[in-house]
Structures are given as structure tokens and as C-alpha cells.
Amino acid sequence: xxxxxxxxxxxxxxxxxxxxxxxxxxxxxxxxxxxxxxxxxxxxxxxxxxxxxxxxxxxxxxxxxxxxxxxxxxxxxxxxxxxxxxxxxxxxxxxxxxxxxxxxxxxxxxxxxxxxxxxxxxxxxxxxxxxxxxxxxxxxxxxxxxxxxxxxxxxxxxxxxxxxxxxxxxxxxxxxxxxxxxxxxxxxxxxxxxxxxxxxxxxxxxxxxxxxxxxxxxxxxxxxxxxxxxxxxxxxxxxxxxxxxxxxxxxxxxxxxxxxxxx
Amino acid sequence: xxxxxxxxxxxxxxxxxxxxxxxxxxxxxxxxxxxxxxxxxxxxxxxxxxxxxxxxxxxxxxxxxxxxxxxxxxxxxxxxxxxxxxxxxxxxxxxxxxxxxxxxxxxxxxxxxxxxxxxxxxxxxxxxxxxxxxxxxxxxxxxxxxxxxxxxxxxxxxxxxxxxxxxxxxxxxxxxxxxxxxxxxxxxxxxxxxxxxxxxxxxxxxxxxxxxxxxxxxxxxxxxxxxxxxxxxxxxxxxxxxxxxxxxxxxxxxxxxxxxxxxxxxxxxxxxxxxxxxxxxxxxxxxxxxxxxx
Numbered sequence: 292x293x294x295x296x297x298x299x300x301x302x303x304x305x306x307x308x309x310x311x312x313x314x315x316x317x318x319x320x321x322x323x324x325x326x327x328x329x330x331x332x333x334x335x336x337x338x339x340x341x342x343x344x345x346x347x348x349x350x351x352x353x354x355x356x357x358x359x360x361x362x363x364x365x366x367x368x369x370x371x372x373x374x375x376x377x378x379x380x381x382x383x384x385x386x387x388x389x390x391x392x393x394x395x396x397x398x399x400x401x402x403x404x405x406x407x408x409x410x411x412x413x414x415x416x417x418x419x420x421x422x423x424x425x426x427x428x429x430x431x432x433x434x435x436x437x438x439x440x441x442x443x444x445x446x447x448x449x450x451x452x453x454x455x456x457x458x459x460x461x462x463x464x465x466x467x468x469x470x471x472x473x474x475x476x477x478x479x480x481x482x483x484x485x486x487x488x489x490x491x492x493x494x495x496x497x498x499x500x501x502x503x504x505x506x507x508x509x510x511x512x513x514x515x516x517x518x519x520x521x522x523x524x525x526x527x528x529x530x531x532x533x534x535x536x537x538x539x540x541x542x543x544x545x546x547x548x549x550x551x552x553x554x
Numbered sequence: 555x556x557x558x559x560x561x562x563x564x565x566x567x568x569x570x571x572x573x574x575x576x577x578x579x580x581x582x583x584x585x586x587x588x589x590x591x592x593x594x595x596x597x598x599x600x601x602x603x604x605x606x607x608x609x610x611x612x613x614x615x616x617x618x619x620x621x622x623x624x625x626x627x628x629x630x631x632x633x634x635x636x637x638x639x640x641x642x643x644x645x646x647x648x649x650x651x652x653x654x655x656x657x658x659x660x661x662x663x664x665x666x667x668x669x670x671x672x673x674x675x676x677x678x679x680x681x682x683x684x685x686x687x688x689x690x691x692x693x694x695x696x697x698x699x700x701x702x703x704x705x706x707x708x709x710x711x712x713x714x715x716x717x718x719x720x721x722x723x724x725x726x727x728x729x730x731x732x733x734x735x736x737x738x739x740x741x742x743x744x745x746x747x748x749x750x751x752x753x754x755x756x757x758x759x760x761x762x763x764x765x766x767x768x769x770x771x772x773x774x775x776x777x778x779x780x781x782x783x784x785x786x787x788x789x790x791x792x793x794x795x796x797x798x799x800x801x802x803x804x805x806x807x808x809x810x811x812x813x814x815x816x817x818x819x820x821x822x823x824x825x826x827x828x829x830x831x832x833x834x835x836x837x838x839x840x841x842x843x844x845x846x847x848x
Contacts, residue, residue, distance in 0.1 A: 321629060347734070376730075381738065383657045383677075408682075410653060411644075416686045422644040422651075424636045427627040431657035431677025459655070461680030474680050475700045 297533055299506050300325055300552035301542055303485055305534040306504075307440060308332040310483070311393060314340045318394045318432060321346055324551050325485075326395040326442055331546035332538065347382060348373035357545045383428065389435040389478065395442045396433060396481075399423045400455040403499050403520050404470075405462025405481035407433075407441060408455040416457070426459040433460035438479040446486035448519035451500075463498035470498070488514050490531055494523055504531040562722040565773045567593050567780075567830050570747045573712050573773070577621075579603040581739040583715035583732070585787075586610025587749045589780035590714050592833060594619055595824040603652075605659070605710060605739065609797060610784065612637035615649060616804050617820055622650040624708070626659050632798060634805075642808035653687045660738055662708035667741035674702040713743035716781045717767070718788055720748060721756045724771035729788030732767050740768055749775040751789050777830045779842055790845035796837070 307329035311317065315338070317330045327345070334341045339353035350372040398407035399421065409429060413420035433439055441462075443450060462481045464470030471480055484491040484500060492503045501523035502511060511524050534542060542552070571593030574580055580602050582591065591610060594602075601621040604611055609631055614620050616639035628640040643649040654662075661675040674693065679701050684690040691704040715736050718729040726748050732740075740746045748771045759766060780786070783793040783800070803815035827833035834842065 322635070381660050381735065383660060410682065410686070416653070417650070418647045419645050422636060422641045424629045425625055425627045426653075426655040426678075426681075426683070428656035428677075430655040430681050430683065431675075434677040434679065455682075457682040457686060459681055459683070464680060470680075476676070476679060 295553065297539065298553050299487060300328075301539070301547075302506055302531050302533055303442075303487075304329040304332060304542065304547070304552060305538050306490060306531050307395075307442070307485065308336065308538070310440070311338060311341070313338040314391075316342045316344065316392045318344045318392055318436070319346075320395065320397075320427065320429075323395055323397065323442060326440070328542065328547040328552055332541055335541050335545050336538065344377060347377045349375045349377060357548050383431055386431070386435045389432075390437040392436045394432045394436045394439040396429050396439055396460055397443060398441065398450070398460075400450060400452050401441060401443065401484065402452060402455045402458075402462075404464060404466045405441060405484060405493060405498070405500070406455055406458045406464065407460045407462060408457050409459045410457035412456050414456070429460045433462070433478065433481075434476050435478045438482045441481050441484040443484070443486045446488045446514070446517050448517055451518040451520065453520045463493060466497045466499055468496065468498055488517065491522070499523055501525065502528050504529050506531045507533065560723060563724045563772065563774050564722055564753065565747070565775055567749070567775050567777055570714075570749070570773055570775045571597060571599075573745065573747065574599055574602070574714075577601045577603075578711040579605070579709070581710035581713040581743055582606035582610055582614075583713065583736040583739055584608075584734040585716050585781040585784040587714045587716040587747070587780065588782060588784060589749050589777035589830045589833070590747060590775060592824045592827075592830075595820065596828075605663075605708070609637055609800065612639045612804060613800065615639040615643050616807065616816060617824065620649055622652060624652040624654060624659065626654050626656040630801065632794075632801060634801065638801065638804040638808040652689070653683055654690075655683060656735075658683065658690065658703065658705050659708070660735060662705040663735065663738040663742040665705065665707035666709040667738070670707060672704040672706050675705050676700075676702055678703050708742055710739065710743040711745070713739040713746040715740065715746065715748045715768075716786060717748050717750050718786070719752050719754045720750045720771065720774045721754055721759045722774065723756060724748070724769075724774050725756070725759045725766050726750070726768040726771055726774075727754070727759065727762075727765045728767045731787055733787075737768070740771070745772045747771075747773045747775060749777045749780045751778050751780065751786060752776065779834055779837075780830065782834075782837065782842070782845075790842075793837075793841065793845055796841070 311333040400408040409423045411419035411423040488509045490503045491500045567589045595617040603622040605624040628637045630637045657677040661673045665673040693704045717726045720726040753776050783796040785792045803819045807813040807816040
């Protein structure tokens with residue numbers, strides 16, 4: 292299958308896929324191509340009991356050869372694999388079992404403690420320099436899910452800032468490992484932050500972003516230069532593993548047979 | 555001797571739109587009820603507070619109908635992160651943004667429906683939402699002492715929804731749905747208008763009352779293709795070229811101060827067509843029937 296070079300996006304999707312366990316419920320929002328491929332890869336490779344919720348459509352397609360990306364979330368003809376829609380009632384009507392749920396979040400800004408911002412950029416909320424799309428359901432999801440992953444499409448000093456202008460999803464607050472518990476926020480918080488350059492985790496004592504692995508061809512200096520605050524960089528940083536032959540075959544023939552991650 | 559007759563609740567799209575007056579709070583369902591919304595634009599309604607999302611809301615903003623938005627997500631579609639007219643109006647201070655989140659909005663609508671002053675919600679604790687929206691209050695709950703957000707009751711003057719069918723008495727039956735927050739909007743609103751693809755007989759409703767998704771709605775508007783250019787479950791899919799043309803025109807207006815294409819869009823599709831039928835003629839039969847394919 293390795294007829295073309297492995298793309299960085301395929302490496303990231305594989306990393307995320309191997310984070311996911313069979314039986315988990317995966318919530319994927321709009322415009323998140325890498326998590327979409329990651330959950331399909333995990334589902335086909337090792338997760339036949341996973342349930343995937345694409346926006347509002349809940350599905351399990353372990354029996355299918357492929358799963359084309361649903362183009363649109365609410366029409367049963369375009370999402371013909373859905374077993375149910377979460378808008379019977381409302382999708383937040385039951386959050387008490389969300390510790391089994393995994394979620395992927397984006398952001399206009401991310402701070403060192405994994406707090407994220409979808410509201411916008413600028414000091415004056417009534418005249419923002421950049422108006423973001425809004426918080427969607429991320430304040431509630433980040434509060435309740437067992438764990439979540441911050442997944443960004445770019446890694447720049449404008450995105451990774453010392454302090455978010457606004458916080459729409461509470462990560463680790465000011466870095467106190469007890470910050471969530473003190474506020475009564477039950478979910479497990481952000482586990483990793485994944486960007487086009489690297490994977491980051493959080494230090495145990497100050498919940499500060501720390502370089503965990505570098506994608507092939509990326510250096511730690513490059514990551515630091517594109518980050519607006521000082522990252523914790525361990526002495527040795529491994530390379531994010533490339534997909535195995537099996538994983539690449541599943542990506543290219545089933546999980547991403549249209550090649551979205553190779554464009 | 556004949557009994558008095560039960561009143562029918564069918565309105566045309568013009569009379570339905572007349573329920574909405576300047577300054578009201580209007581809730582827009584999913585998919586956007588475009589036939590009635592086009593009449594709002596045509597009437598030049600102003601200063602609305604709109605609970606809605608996406609490109610339907612963006613069109614109302616572009617047409618100058620909106621003073622305040624209560625939206626948790628105004629994405630641009632087709633890969634655009636933010637809808638163009640919303641983005642421009644918010645950045646220029648031309649609209650007030652009641653900053654919220656899906657769970658918070660749902661809590662406020664529930665409170666409105668249940669005659670409660672507020673309902674608590676946890677999602678948003680620790681975020682900036684209560685700082686940028688002073689209507690949201692941080693409270694300590696009196697039972698366990700937990701930190702929560704009190705969301706004030708939201709009560710739209712009018713909710714406008716789109717569905718598949720209704721009888722003449724406002725018994726609505728969806729084909730798939732009702733979508734997303736539609737039931738919350740209807741329960742919280744003072745009055746609700748539902749536009750439908752077709753009117754069915756009362757006998758057909760009574761043949762399967764369990765299929766009735768919203769009962770005894772205030773007004774029914776019969777508008778086949780009434781959600782165009784958006785989708786209608788069980789009937790047609792989104793008209794992507796049309797929607798893209800809108801995004802293109804609105805982006806030129808928002809980013810380059812060139813309103814010519816946007817003004818032409820509104821003239822051709824909202825101002826000149828007096829009725830929904832006129833609008834469908836303007837869009838064209840071939841375009842409309844192509845929307846059964848996907």
C-alpha cells in the first residue's frame with residue numbers, strides 16, 4: 292500500500308487511533324478530518340464495539356468495508372449508517388455516563404494548561420479582532436467526558452498563547468492538578484494536544500504542556516519557535532510512530548479511501 | 555343542526571411573517587424555515603434578537619434584520635470556520651452577541667418552557683462565558699454547595715420551524731426529527747409557526763397519533779421546498795451551488811466591502827419574489843428536482 296509517502300496527517304490519525312479503546316463512545320464534531328479518520332481506523336482495526344457519533348448521528352459500521360465521511364449530519368439519506376440521532380430529545384439530556392465518552396476539540400487559541408478558546412481574539416468582546424464560530428457544545432462536552440484530545444490544524448505562536456483572550460472550554464485552569472475537582476468539574480480533562488508538528492501531554496505537577504513526541508522530520512526547536520510560551524521539553528523526545536503496514540492498508544482502503552489526509 | 559366548526563390554523567407565508575415585528579425575539583429551527591425567513595427579509599424587519607445558527611442566521615444578519623444573536627455556533631459551511639456576515643457584524647460591533655453554548659442555551663429554553671426564572675448548568679463553569687455574558691450568573695447550589703451557572707429563562711416571542719407535514723389544526727408530523735433544539739424552541743416560545751412540505755388530512759394524523767411530533771401548533775404554513783436552499787428530511791437535500799453562491803456574495807461584502815453580489819442575491823431571491831411560489835419559479839424547476847439526488 293505504501294505506493295506514496297506516508298503523510299503527516301496519516302501519522303497523527305494513527306497516533307490518535309491507537310489511543311482509543313474498544314467499547315468507547317467517540318464524539319466527533321464538524322470539520323475534524325484527522326479525528327474522523329482516526330476513529331474509523333480504530334473502529335476497523337480493534338474497536339468493533341465502538342460507537343461513533345458524527346455531529347448528531349450515532350453509528351457502528353464494523354460490518355462495512357468502508358465508511359465514507361458523512362457529508363452532512365442530520366439527513367438520514369446522507370448519513371445512512373446512523374442507528375440513531377441524538378436529537379431525539381437533546382444530546383445533552385444524559386451526561387451521567389459520559390466518563391465512557393471521548394471527544395476531540397479544536398480552538399482559535401490554546402494556553403499552556405489546555406484551556407481552549409472558540410469565542411474569538413481581541414480585548415473588547417463587542418469588537419473582536421477575530422470573531423470565532425462560538426463555543427458549540429464544547430463547554431459541556433469538556434466538562435463531562437472521560438478524556439478529550441485537543442486537535443489543531445495549525446501550530447503557530449498565534450494559536451499557542453500564554454493566556455487565551457477567552458476560554459470556552461476549561462482544561463486545567465491555572466495548572467493546578469486539582470483545578471477541575473475544586474470547581475466540581477467531573478470529566479477527566481484534556482489528555483494530549485496534537486498538532487501538525489507534535490504530540491504534547493501535560494506535566495503531572497503543573498499541568499503544563501510538554502513535548503511528548505515529534506512527527507517525522509520535525510525538530511523540538513521548530514516546535515518551540517512556533518509556540519507563544521515556553522514548552523516543557525524533555526531531554527529525549529521520541530518520534531511519533533509511523534503507521535504499520537496493516538494500519539496504512541486500513542487507512543488507505545477503508546478509513547480514508549478517498550485520501551482526505553493525503554491532499 | 556350543525557356543530558360549530560373547529561378553526562383551521564393555516565396561514566400563508568406573508569401572514570405568518572407578519573407575526574414577527576421589529577425588536578422581537580425570534581427562534582429559528584433546524585433546518586432553517588427559509589420561506590418565512592425570506593418574507594422577514596422582504597418586509598425589512600429590524601432589530602430582531604435571533605436564536606439560531608449557521609447560514610440561515612447569517613442571511614438574516616446580512617439583510618440587516620438582526621440586532622442581537624443568541625447562537626452557540628455560527629460556522630460558515632464548506633470548510634469556512636465562521637459565517638461571513640456574522641463574523642463581520644460581530645467584529646464591527648453591529649450586532650450584540652449573547653455568548654453561549656449549546657447546553658447553556660438548552661437550559662435557558664427549558665427554564666422558559668417551565669416558567670422557571672433560571673435553570674442551572676455545569677458546562678461552562680471555569681470558562682469566560684459568565685464574564686462576557688452578564689446574564690449568566692455563577693451560583694452555589696443550595697443542596698450540595700456546588701458551583702454552577704444559572705441560565706435565565708429564554709422565552710422567544712415566536713419560534714419558526716420547518717417540518718414535513720401537518721394537518722390543518724397544527725398537528726405536526728416530521729419525517730426524521732424534529733431536529734436539534736426545535737422542540738426546546740417550540741416549548742419555550744409564546745407562539746410557534748411551523749412551515750411544512752405538505753398539509754395532510756386530520757384522518758391521516760389520527761391514523762398514527764404516535765407519529766405526531768408537535769401537537770396543536772399555532773400556525774401552519776404550506777410551502778413545498780420551503781427550506782430551500784437547505785435540506786428537508788425525507789424530501790430534498792441541500793442545494794450546495796446555491797448556498798455556496800450566497801457564501802461567496804456574503805464574503806465579498808464582509809471582507810471587501812463589495813455588496814453588489816449580495817444585494818443582487820437579496821433582490822433576486824427575497825425582494826422581487828412576492829410569494830414562495832414566485833421564489834421557486836426564480837430558482838427553477840430543474841434545479842429543484844435535482845435536489846432529490848445525493
